[in-house]
Amino acid sequence: MTENIVIRRMKAEDLDAALDQVIRLKRLNAEFDSIFNVAEESKSDFRDHLNEALSDGDRYIVLVAEAGSKVVGLVKVDIHTRLYYKPKYEARIVEFYVMPEYRRKNTGKLLMDELYRILKERKIRLITAEFPSLNLIALGFYKGIGYREVVSVYGKMIEDDE
Amino acid sequence: MSFMEDLERTERYNKLAIEYSEYYKGKVRVVPKVPVRHLDDFSYWYTPGIAAVSTKIASDKDLSFELTGRWNSVAILTDGTRVLGLGHVGPEAAMPVMEGKALIFNFFGGVNAVPIPIRVKSQEEFISVAKALEPSFGGYNLEDIESPKCFTILETLQKALNIPVWHDDQLGTASIILAGLINSLRLVGKRMEDARVTFVGAGAANIAAAFLLDAAGFNPKNIILVDSKGILEPEREDMDVLMINNPLKYQLALKTNGDRVKGGIPEAIKGSDVVVSAAKQGPDTIKRDWIKAMEKDGIVFALANPVPEIWPDAAKESGAKIVATGRSDYPNQINNSLVFPGVFRGVLDARAKGVNFQVMVAASNEIANFIEDPTPDNIVPTMEDWELYPSVASAVASKTVEMKLARKTGTKQKFFDIASEIIQENRNIYMDLLDRNLVKPLPGVRKND
Numbered sequence: 001m002t003e004n005i006v007i008r009r010m011k012a013e014d015l016d017a018a019l020d021q022v023i024r025l026k027r028l029n030a031e032f033d034s035i036f037n038v039a040e041e042s043k044s045d046f047r048d049h050l051n052e053a054l055s056d057g058d059r060y061i062v063l064v065a066e067a068g069s070k071v072v073g074l075v076k077v078d079i080h081t082r083l084y085y086k087p088k089y090e091a092r093i094v095e096f097y098v099m100p101e102y103r104r105k106n107t108g109k110l111l112m113d114e115l116y117r118i119l120k121e122r123k124i125r126l127i128t129a130e131f132p133s134l135n136l137i138a139l140g141f142y143k144g145i146g147y148r149e150v151v152s153v154y155g156k157m158i159e160d161d162e
Numbered sequence: 163m164s165f166m167e168d169l170e171r172t173e174r175y176n177k178l179a180i181e182y183s184e185y186y187k188g189k190v191r192v193v194p195k196v197p198v199r200h201l202d203d204f205s206y207w208y209t210p211g212i213a214a215v216s217t218k219i220a221s222d223k224d225l226s227f228e229l230t231g232r233w234n235s236v237a238i239l240t241d242g243t244r245v246l247g248l249g250h251v252g253p254e255a256a257m258p259v260m261e262g263k264a265l266i267f268n269f270f271g272g273v274n275a276v277p278i279p280i281r282v283k284s285q286e287e288f289i290s291v292a293k294a295l296e297p298s299f300g301g302y303n304l305e306d307i308e309s310p311k312c313f314t315i316l317e318t319l320q321k322a323l324n325i326p327v328w329h330d331d332q333l334g335t336a337s338i339i340l341a342g343l344i345n346s347l348r349l350v351g352k353r354m355e356d357a358r359v360t361f362v363g364a365g366a367a368n369i370a371a372a373f374l375l376d377a378a379g380f381n382p383k384n385i386i387l388v389d390s391k392g393i394l395e396p397e398r399e400d401m402d403v404l405m406i407n408n409p410l411k412y413q414l415a416l417k418t419n420g421d422r423v424k425g426g427i428p429e430a431i432k433g434s435d436v437v438v439s440a441a442k443q444g445p446d447t448i449k450r451d452w453i454k455a456m457e458k459d460g461i462v463f464a465l466a467n468p469v470p471e472i473w474p475d476a477a478k479e480s481g482a483k484i485v486a487t488g489r490s491d492y493p494n495q496i497n498n499s500l501v502f503p504g505v506f507r508g509v510l511d512a513r514a515k516g517v518n519f520q521v522m523v524a525a526s527n528e529i530a531n532f533i534e535d536p537t538p539d540n541i542v543p544t545m546e547d548w549e550l551y552p553s554v555a556s557a558v559a560s561k562t563v564e565m566k567l568a569r570k571t572g573t574k575q576k577f578f579d580i581a582s583e584i585i586q587e588n589r590n591i592y593m594d595l596l597d598r599n600l601v602k603p604l605p606g607v608r609k610n611d
Binding site for chain 1: 396397399401402403405406407412415416
């Protein structure tokens with residue numbers, strides 16, 4: 001089923017499929033940790049944000065995996081400027097999703113390979129990935145491809161009596 | 163039977179169940195099986211002589227199957243989280259049901275089944291208790307454990323233990339469904355590999371049945387499962403949740419439904435040769451029009467109890483050729499009790515280390531072949547078919563030998579003879595106890611009624 005997977009930049013016509021996959025990813029995060037419950041009412045804002053990412057190629061890279069004429073996976077990267085550290089630019093993966101039947105079939109690797117190629121071309125050497133600490137699937141995936149923990153963000157909800 | 167008659171029947175049984183439970187205070191007992199003529203006999207049944215037996219077993223643990231009753235002992239394990247249609251009633255309240263199961267095990271299969279409802283807080287704790295009890299038993303029957311926990315517990319224990327582990331709600335039901343389908347397809351002249359099968363409901367039984375059909379030779383791409391969230395397919399919105407919480411259902415979503423049908427029950431049923439429903443009670447869960455949209459000579463198993471998803475008459479009037487239900491007052495009762503006593507007799511006699519889908523397929527074929535001339539109203543045996551149990555046992559035992567799962571060897575005929583003898587001897591003992599009123603007659607009922 002992955003014989004003809006093509007990796008390419010996201011286009012405007014991919015927005016619906018991309019939005020669907022981003023929401024699937026966010027819902028999966030919610031499964032692991034209720035702090036990530038999805039604001040389902042804000043879907044139009046999600047769409048606006050993806051649109052912005054589409055039009056601002058300097059700050060965002062969004063790649064899709066296409067099988068036939070269908071979008072079956074995506075990776076979205078935000079480019080951060082680091083004030084205090086070297087190297088100056090950091091590419092942070094914030095969305096990474098592959099449709100179930102294209103998993104374990106190299107789709108994720110193809111997406112990553114193309115992302116690395118683009119980053120090298122832009123001379124961005126630092127890549128990070130952001131995901132909920134309790135998302136053990138993501139944790140396993142990134143560890144498996146050589147990533148290590150570099151930043152911790154701790155959180156809690158403030159209770160009424162605090 | 164009208165709805166009111168149905169209700170009255172249920173109420174009458176409920177009342178009798180409580181009355182008889184109060185009277186008998188338990189349904190099975192432990193009775194010695196060795197002679198005790200004088201106190202000296204205890205010198206080999208117990209100390210000091212018995213130490214030699216312990217020493218022997220300590221040097222070869224498998225001897226526990228030969229020198230103790232382990233070979234014929236099965237634990238009926240439950241956490242009481244999904245008891246019948248009652249839900250999570252807890253282990254104490256599960257006991258009467260497990261005792262009933264033990265009675266069926268013994269009566270039909272000659273198996274010493276011990277009801278063991280346990281108080282556990284998690285599936286990990288369940289697994290750990292089950293592992294700890296393994297040395298005492300020749301097999302486990304898991305019972306009335308909620309889904310999807312039951313899948314993980316079954317899979318983990320099957321991998322970890324050296325005795326067969328069976329979850330009757332999944333495997334027993336799946337086996338009898340397959341047996342019924344084998345004969346149904348024979349009758350309508352359709353082949354397994356071509357048949358389009360729709361499962362309505364994706365609970366423990368239907369999930370196991372879908373895997374079993376795949377193992378038996380049905381084409382998984384021709385199978386569709388539909389549940390309360392719609393037809394299972396790889397792009398369904400809850401796929402990621404299933405991946406985490408219900409991996410077997412997730413696997414089925416990926417491997418079934420080759421045509422990518424989307425929608426609900428009517429879309430799933432349309433064009434099917436077979437509908438197997440284990441879903442919400444009827445009688446209108448499945449509508450007549452949906453059955454009309456099936457292929458010619460439709461096969462409908464409406465298994466919800468006590469009220470099937472569609473009444474058999476309604477299904478037949480809508481074009482179904484063969485209808486089965488979970489009820490004993492209609493033809494073709496799809497009943498686990500036709501399966502598990504024989505399956506356990508077989509795995510115990512072979513001293514099997516495990517059981518798998520191939521063994522289940524062998525059991526289903528044996529049950530189907532037991533009916534010599536199937537008719538639309540006679541696709542599966544009934545519980546009165548005593549010969550069925552040793553037959554199933556022999557098919558199961560010889561299949562475990564073939565699959566190198568057995569500690570013993572033997573032909574199908576040999577295992578048939580062993581099973582028949584054990585079941586017959588057990589029945590003779592029981593009938594003798596009944597004849598002599600050592601098993602007390604039912605209160606208020608004359609003995610021969």
